[in-house]
Amino acid sequence: MIFNKVKGFKTVENKDFLRKAEELKPVLFKTKVVPTPSISEPMGKGDTLLLDFLDHQVGYLHFHASSVGSPADAPAKIRIRYAERKEELEENWDEYKGEISSSWLQEETFFLDYLPVTISLPRRHAFRYIEIKVIDTTPKYKVRLSHIHSISVSSADYRLVPEINIKDKMLKRIDEVSLRTMHECMQEVFEDGPKRDARLWLGDLRLQALGNYATFQNADLVKRCLYLFAGSTMRDGRVGAGLFHKPKVQVDDTILFDYSLFFVSTLKEYYDFTKDIETLKDLFPTAKRQISLSLLELDGKGIVKDHDNWWCFLDWGEGLNKQAGAQAILISALKDAKEMASILGLDTAVYDTNIDTLTFAAKKYLFDEAKGLFVSGKKKQISWASQIYFVLSGIFDKETNRKILSNIEKEPHSIKMVTPFLHHYYVMALLEVGEKEKAISVIKSYWGDMILDGADTFYEVYDPQNKRSSPYGDWVINSFCHAWSGTPSYFIRRHLG
Amino acid sequence: MIFNKVKGFKTVENKDFLRKAEELKPVLFKTKVVPTPSISEPMGKGDTLLLDFLDHQVGYLHFHASSVGSPADAPAKIRIRYAERKEELEENWDEYKGEISSSWLQEETFFLDYLPVTISLPRRHAFRYIEIKVIDTTPKYKVRLSHIHSISVSSADYRLVPEINIKDKMLKRIDEVSLRTMHECMQEVFEDGPKRDARLWLGDLRLQALGNYATFQNADLVKRCLYLFAGSTMRDGRVGAGLFHKPKVQVDDTILFDYSLFFVSTLKEYYDFTKDIETLKDLFPTAKRQISLSLLELDGKGIVKDHDNWWCFLDWGEGLNKQAGAQAILISALKDAKEMASILGLDTAVYDTNIDTLTFAAKKYLFDEAKGLFVSGKKKQISWASQIYFVLSGIFDKETNRKILSNIEKEPHSIKMVTPFLHHYYVMALLEVGEKEKAISVIKSYWGDMILDGADTFYEVYDPQNKRSSPYGDWVINSFCHAWSGTPSYFIRRHLG
Numbered sequence: 001m002i003f004n005k006v007k008g009f010k011t012v013e014n015k016d017f018l019r020k021a022e023e024l025k026p027v028l029f030k031t032k033v034v035p036t037p038s039i040s041e042p043m044g045k046g047d048t049l050l051l052d053f054l055d056h057q058v059g060y061l062h063f064h065a066s067s068v069g070s071p072a073d074a075p076a077k078i079r080i081r082y083a084e085r086k087e088e089l090e091e092n093w094d095e096y097k098g099e100i101s102s103s104w105l106q107e108e109t110f111f112l113d114y115l116p117v118t119i120s121l122p123r124r125h126a127f128r129y130i131e132i133k134v135i136d137t138t139p140k141y142k143v144r145l146s147h148i149h150s151i152s153v154s155s156a157d158y159r160l161v162p163e164i165n166i167k168d169k170m171l172k173r174i175d176e177v178s179l180r181t182m183h184e185c186m187q188e189v190f191e192d193g194p195k196r197d198a199r200l201w202l203g204d205l206r207l208q209a210l211g212n213y214a215t216f217q218n219a220d221l222v223k224r225c226l227y228l229f230a231g232s233t234m235r236d237g238r239v240g241a242g243l244f245h246k247p248k249v250q251v252d253d254t255i256l257f258d259y260s261l262f263f264v265s266t267l268k269e270y271y272d273f274t275k276d277i278e279t280l281k282d283l284f285p286t287a288k289r290q291i292s293l294s295l296l297e298l299d300g301k302g303i304v305k306d307h308d309n310w311w312c313f314l315d316w317g318e319g320l321n322k323q324a325g326a327q328a329i330l331i332s333a334l335k336d337a338k339e340m341a342s343i344l345g346l347d348t349a350v351y352d353t354n355i356d357t358l359t360f361a362a363k364k365y366l367f368d369e370a371k372g373l374f375v376s377g378k379k380k381q382i383s384w385a386s387q388i389y390f391v392l393s394g395i396f397d398k399e400t401n402r403k404i405l406s407n408i409e410k411e412p413h414s415i416k417m418v419t420p421f422l423h424h425y426y427v428m429a430l431l432e433v434g435e436k437e438k439a440i441s442v443i444k445s446y447w448g449d450m451i452l453d454g455a456d457t458f459y460e461v462y463d464p465q466n467k468r469s470s471p472y473g474d475w476v477i478n479s480f481c482h483a484w485s486g487t488p489s490y491f492i493r494r495h496l497g
Numbered sequence: 498m499i500f501n502k503v504k505g506f507k508t509v510e511n512k513d514f515l516r517k518a519e520e521l522k523p524v525l526f527k528t529k530v531v532p533t534p535s536i537s538e539p540m541g542k543g544d545t546l547l548l549d550f551l552d553h554q555v556g557y558l559h560f561h562a563s564s565v566g567s568p569a570d571a572p573a574k575i576r577i578r579y580a581e582r583k584e585e586l587e588e589n590w591d592e593y594k595g596e597i598s599s600s601w602l603q604e605e606t607f608f609l610d611y612l613p614v615t616i617s618l619p620r621r622h623a624f625r626y627i628e629i630k631v632i633d634t635t636p637k638y639k640v641r642l643s644h645i646h647s648i649s650v651s652s653a654d655y656r657l658v659p660e661i662n663i664k665d666k667m668l669k670r671i672d673e674v675s676l677r678t679m680h681e682c683m684q685e686v687f688e689d690g691p692k693r694d695a696r697l698w699l700g701d702l703r704l705q706a707l708g709n710y711a712t713f714q715n716a717d718l719v720k721r722c723l724y725l726f727a728g729s730t731m732r733d734g735r736v737g738a739g740l741f742h743k744p745k746v747q748v749d750d751t752i753l754f755d756y757s758l759f760f761v762s763t764l765k766e767y768y769d770f771t772k773d774i775e776t777l778k779d780l781f782p783t784a785k786r787q788i789s790l791s792l793l794e795l796d797g798k799g800i801v802k803d804h805d806n807w808w809c810f811l812d813w814g815e816g817l818n819k820q821a822g823a824q825a826i827l828i829s830a831l832k833d834a835k836e837m838a839s840i841l842g843l844d845t846a847v848y849d850t851n852i853d854t855l856t857f858a859a860k861k862y863l864f865d866e867a868k869g870l871f872v873s874g875k876k877k878q879i880s881w882a883s884q885i886y887f888v889l890s891g892i893f894d895k896e897t898n899r900k901i902l903s904n905i906e907k908e909p910h911s912i913k914m915v916t917p918f919l920h921h922y923y924v925m926a927l928l929e930v931g932e933k934e935k936a937i938s939v940i941k942s943y944w945g946d947m948i949l950d951g952a953d954t955f956y957e958v959y960d961p962q963n964k965r966s967s968p969y970g971d972w973v974i975n976s977f978c979h980a981w982s983g984t985p986s987y988f989i990r991r992h993l994g
Contacts, residue, residue, distance in 0.1 A: 009567065070506065070750045071741050073694065074598035101571035102633045109606050113620065114744040123610065136599045140750075197570065244568050247611040253567045253637075 009253040010235040017231035017282070018249055024224035025188055026155035033057055033150045035130070042068040042142035043134045051130040051148060056084060056457045056481050058126050058184050058194040059152035066116035069141035075111040076143045077135040082106035082127035084195060084480035085454065089131050091476045098474030104196045105477065109135070115143070124153070126184065126194035126481055128456055156186040156216045164493060170448050171440075171496075174488045177447075181457040181486035182211050186218065189225050189245050193460055193479035199252075200225055200243040202259040203313055204483040206266045207424055211486050213273045214493040222270050223279055229263055230286040237289040239263045241313075257297065257304070257312035257326050260290045261333040268336040271343070284340055291337050294330050295354060302361030303327060306377050314385045315422040316461065316471045317415045321383065324366045324376035328389035331358050335394070359395045366390075372400075372407045383415035384408055385422055391429040402433040418463055418471075420447070420485035427487075431495050440496060447488050458485030506750040507732040514728035514779070515746055521721035522685055523652035530554055530647045532627070539565040539639035540631045548627040548645060553581060553954045553978050555623050555681050555691040556649035563613035566638035572608040573640045574632040579603035579624035581692060581977035582951065586628050588973045595971030601693045602974065606632070612640070621650070623681065623691035623978055625953055653683040653713045661990060667945050668937070668993075671985045674944075678954040678983035679708050683715065686722055686742050690957055690976035696749075697722055697740040699756040700810055701980040703763045704921055708983050710770045711990040719767050720776055726760055727783040734786040736760045738810075754794065754801070754809040754823050757787045758830040765833040768840070781837055788834050791827050792851060799858030801827060803874050811882045812919035813958065813968045814912045818880065821863045821873035825886035828855050832891070856892045863887075869904045880912035881905055882919055888926040899930040915960055915968075917944070917982035924984075928992050937993060944985050955982030 035051035043049065061080065083089045083106070096102045106125050127150075134143055161179060166172040185191045185208060192204040209222040229239045232251040240251035241259040264287040271280045299305050304326045312322035338351035366386075368375050374386040387408045391401040408414060417423055423446050430439040449464050460482035461471060468475040532548035540546065558577065580586045580603070593599045603622050624647075631640055658676060663669040682688045682705060689701040706719040726736045729748040737748035738756040761784040768777045796802050801823040809819035835848035863883075865872050871883040884905045888898040905911060914920055920943050927936040946961050957979035958968060965972040 071747055073696075073741075073749065075600040077598070077600035101574070101635045103572040103574035103608055108608075111600055111605075111620065117744070123608065138598045199570075244570075247613070250568055252570065 011251050012233050012235055012237070014231045014233075017227045020282075021224050021227035021231055021249070024220050024227070026218070026221060026224075028153040028155055028187065029157065031152045033059065033152045035148060035150070038146070038148045040132075040143075040145040040148075042144045043137075044142045045134060045136050047142075048131055048133040049145065050089070051132065053128050053130070053150060056126070056128050056180055056184050057150050057152045058124060058154060058187065058481075059150035060124055061121045061130065061148075061150055062119065063148040064116065064118050064146045065112050066144050066146070067141040068144050072112075072115040072137070072141050074136075074138045075113045076115065076137050077109065077111055078143075079107065079109045079133045079135050080121070081131045081133075082125040083129045083131070084126055084457070086129050088476055088480075089129060093476060096474055096476060098470065098472040098477045100196075100472045100477060102477075106195065112143070115141075118147075124194070124198075126479075154183050154186055155188065155221060156183040156218065158183070158216075160217050161215045162493070166492065168444075170444050170451070171492055173451055174443060174447050175492050177451060177455060177458060178211065178486045178489035178492075179215055181481055181483065182208065182215060182489070184457055184481045185483040185486065186212070186216065186221060189228065190221060190483060192484070193482040195479045195481065196477070197242075200228065200245060202229065202239065202241060202262045202266070203256070203421065205229075206262045206269070207421070207487050207490075208483045209266055209269060211490045213269075214490045219270070219274045219276075222266070223274075223276070226263070226267060226270060226279070226283055230283050233286070233289075236293060237286070238293050239286065239290060255311070257294065257322070258329045259313060261294055261329050263287055263290050264333040264340075265336045268340050271340065277343075280340060281344065284344055287337055287340065291330075291333060291351075291354075294333070298358075301365060302357040303365055304330060313421075314389070316418050317383065317385065317422075319381075320385055320415045321377035321379070321381040324362075324374045324386035325383075325389040327358060327362050327366060328374075328386070328393040328395075331355060331362070331393040331395060332389075334358070362390070362393075362395055371411070372403055373411060374404070381415065382408075382411055382413065384417045384426070385415065388417075388422065388425045388429045391432060392425060394432075398433055401429070402435065405429060405433060405435070418469070419461055420458060420482070420487075423447075424484065424487045427491055431491070436496065439491065443488050443491060447485070450485075455480070457481035458488075460485065508748050509730050509732055509734070511728045511730075514724045517779075518721050518724035518728055518746070521717050521724070523715070523718060523721075525650040525652055525684065526654065528556075528649045528651075530556065530649050532645060532647070535643070535645045537629075537640075537642040537645075539641050540629075540634075541639045542631060542633050544639075545628055545630040546642065547586070548629065550625050550627070550647060553623070553625050553677055553681050554647050554649045555621060555651060555684065555978075556647035557621055558618045558627065558645075558647055559616065560645040561613065561615050561643045562609050563641050563643070564638040565641050569609075569612040569634070569638045569640075571633075571635045572610045573612065573634050574606065574608055575640075576604065576606045576630045576632050577618075578628045578630075579622040580626045580628070581623055581954070583626050585973055585977075586626060590973060593971055593973060595967070595969040595974045597693075597969045597974060599974075603692065609640070612638075615644075621691070621695075623976075651680050651683055652685065652718060653680040653715065655680070655713075657714050658712045659990070663989065665941075667941050667948070668985075668989055670948055671940060671944050672989050674948060674952060674955060675708065675983045675986035675989075676712055678978055678980065679705065679712060679986070681954055681978045682980035682983065683709070683713065683718060686725065687718060687980060689739075689981070690979040692976045692978065693974070694739075697725065697742060699726065699736065699738060699759045699763070700753070700918065702726075703759045703766070704918070704984050705980045706763055706766060708987045710766075711987045716767070716771045716773075719763070720771075720773070723760070723764055723767060723776070723780055727780050730783070730786075733790060734783070735790050736783065736787060752808070754791065754819070755826045756810060758791055758826050760784055760787050761830040761837075762833045765837050768837065774840075777837060778841065781841060784834055784837065788827075788830060788848075788851075791830070795855075798862060799854040800824060800862055811886070813915050814880065814882065814919075816878075817882055817912050818874035818876070818878040821859075821871045821883035822880075822886040824855060824859050824863060825871075825883070825890040825892075828852060828859070828890040828892060829886075831855070859887070859890075859892055868908070869900055870908060871901070878912065879905075879908055879910065881914045881923070882912065885914075885919065885922045885926045888929060889922060891929075895930055898926070899932065902926060902930060902932070915966070916958055917955060917979070917984075920944075921981065921984045924988055928988070933993065936988065940985050940988060944982070947982075952977070954978035955985075957982065
């Protein structure tokens with residue numbers, strides 16, 4: 001894991017934008033959810049209780065605890081573990097070896113000094129299952145738990161989701177699980193996943209916004225997140241790859257080339273859905289700034305400079321070179337920016353010039369005519385990511401793009417897709433070239449396989465060949481309800497209906 | 498460890514007594530105590546900070562935590578361990594193997610989700626040292642702690658302690674440490690020790706009350722505790738060995754023969770100090786009931802029946818037989834009860850009869866004329882405990898008693914003293930027979946040795962030959978500030994001045 005840090009990090013605030021974001025902060029819906037079971041037998045030292053909430057929850061655990069036997073003559077020491085998937089509880093959390101912080105493991109250990117007591121745990125967790133273990137009591141008493149429930153939260157409103165009739169049973173279930181995934185990630189902001197940082201990330205936001213337009217239709221939440229990103233930027237006006245909204249709004253010091261540019265596309269897609277010209281006027285300068293900063297990264301040939309560090313995301317494929325994908329995403333962002341400039345009655349010539357330069361350079365230096373595939377970096381690496389983002393950039397015609405997507409399937413030594421994030425763009429690319437059946441087949445095989453794997457919500461990472469794979473070095477820290485995986489509803493409702 | 502449980506346990510409340518106890522609840526003095534250091538360097542994963550509060554505290558930890566570096570992109574997981582003695586922190590608490598609950602280990606693990614944050618920990622702990630360990634952060638930030646302090650609590654008021662001039666340096670220090678021990682154990686009730694159950698136990702209460710009369714002079718706190726014990730009794734009117742005062746007042750279901758009888762002596766000693774005849778009138782019936790219940794335990798010969806279970810305390814000596822000590826304590830209690838009856842103008846004949854019967858039986862069946870020592874139980878066990886309690890019962894004259902205390906020293910196979918509790922009664926016995934120099938020598942060698950061992954407060958258990966001994970199977974759970982060890986001030990101020 002490479003942690004991206006900016007030296008001498010300074011931020012700039014736009015108080016007007018932050019005020020608008022604050023005004024749009026949603027009031028969360030709260031739902032009381034009772035698990036099975038909701039009451040325990042008397043529990044002594046070492047006893048555990050497994051609760052099943054039957055679906056994924058983002059919530060706060062509440063319960064009542066009383067003593068059975070003699071008066072409680074020592075505190076009851078209780079350990080609670082929250083799991084999105086039951087299998088997480090079978091792992092030895094104490095031997096966690098992942099590269100990101102063990103503080104993300106959803107565990108709490110605490111003491112009940114006096115019984116009976118009603119406990120309302122103050123930390124929010126993401127779970128379908130909860131394991132409550134009595135670490136210790138005394139031989140004189142046991143603990144009985146009752147009134148166990150979660151106060152579950154979300155800013156998504158199921159009543160606003162258009163009812164549609166999906167005949168295919170698997171697609172219907174994929175839609176339901178997508179909705180649940182989005183529902184759980186929609187809180188005071190669009191969170192990437194409620195299990196860990198619960199943070200705004202631009203790459204996730206773009207996909208969440210698309211899914212949301214087709215389902216929960218909470219455009220104000222997208223608007224709020226755009227204002228947050230524009231309201232706290234780096235000193236040079238760059239939006240962060242991510243943003244903290246608690247304890248105060250602050251841009252993260254992680255820079256990702258593609259993520260910054262997704263601000264442009266997210267703003268454009270927001271306008272497409274809402275026709276909210278005021279917001280477009282407010283935020284277009286921020287979008288434009290991302291373009292300008294990205295153009296500074298071009299080399300003399302009109303190609304985005306490559307780097308060794310973690311400078312651009314695209315996907316989590318091991319060893320994936322980012323140069324070609326970054327070039328493609330910049331071209332897409334230029335096209336989106338041009339369209340917005342046009343709507344706002346601004347001059348678009350600068351966009352045309354840059355689109356032409358980058359397109360010409362991409363075709364000349366990044367496209368291998370013989371193979372009919374894009375290559376990336378010094379070693380001319382071939383990856384699915386490069387092809388997918390270039391197909392979406394539209395620098396070739398539909399037929400050439402169709403062939404590219406066909407060619408990559410036959411290429412034996414390519415870097416494969418590993419995240420639902422890239423699978424989303426793959427499905428988009430397939431639809432773009434008219435491969436609707438293939439798109440359905442990818443959705444049913446990739447997302448459908450997660451359902452066969454027992455998913456209640458879609459995962460952050462899913463490799464059907466290696467179900468325990470993790471970008472963090474330990475599967476147990478993976479997020480199993482992750483926003484960027486919730487887009488099948490968008491495809492089903494917008495493109496496959 | 499044998500845990501004493503009463504089957505079909507039922508309790509009786511006297512609401513009038515409980516109301517009086519509640520009215521006497523003290524307001525605690527709160528003191529802000531700043532440790533060395535009170536601010537940390539930036540701390541990363543695995544870093545620890547050792548705080549020294551320079552003296553024993555019973556208090557609540559407060560601190561401010563901020564992040565250094567990038568914004569905190571994951572919670573900081575913090576573990577806090579509280580230790581009365583520094584050596585506790587060198588032990589592996591995770592491998593605790595003691596017989597009483599591991600929930601007494603003074604440890605908290607929690608998460609700081611958002612930084613900066615001001616933390617006020619809600620649980621009270623007993624400590625001089627605190628170890629704060631950062632279990633995990635991320636490579637992007639460290640945690641800095643500042644404004645670290647304890648809000649320490651006690652109902653004892655140092656200003657009320659009479660100033661005396663103690664020339665002997667060791668006795669002076671023993672007096673200071675005794676005072677601190679009592680101070681720390683004086684809270685809303687007289688606690689046995691603030692590290693663990695912080696509970697009222699009658700055996701501790703009696704010694705605390707004596708120490709308190711000679712020092713902090715908080716007679717109302719003794720009165721409150723006597724009303725608590727009398728306000729919640731077992732169905733037959735027996736006071737418990739201990740009493741819970743939180744979350745509600747409730748007698749514990751542990752019965753100890755000697756502890757119930759200490760109610761009688763504690764009431765008598767309270768009256769001696771206060772001349773509070775109203776309280777004596779209120780509570781004498783409860784005292785009398787303890788006598789009646791104890792007399793039911795006599796066999797046909799006038800000897801207290803022996804039992805195999807943990808029915809009487811006396812001391813924690815391994816294998817100690819309790820029969821003789823119990824007999825002696827019953828005789829002492831009868832004498833105290835008789836004196837109170839006399840003060841209240843009640844008939845005392847019944848006490849005289851019983852004192853005579855028990856004294857005659859003790860001399861006939863429990864005293865080994867040849868050895869000049871008391872024996873206990875079927876196997877005629879010889880222990881220091883039996884001699885000490887019988888000397889204090891006054892059934893022999895001063896000279897015989899002096900010889901008994903001399904004889905036990907020469908007896909090779911006796912059960913020795915292991916607690917400061919029994920050492921207290923030993924010193925009392927020495928003073929009773931006029932061995933003032935010897936009493937001073939015991940105080941200086943036994944309690945003085947704890948001071949040389951680094952004690953800030955006196956311990957629950959202290960065996961100079963085996964400093965890691967524990968009645969619980971693991972030294973780390975021992976209480977190192979224990980009320981029953983705080984009586985040297987009583988001797989120094991009342992008898993050795």
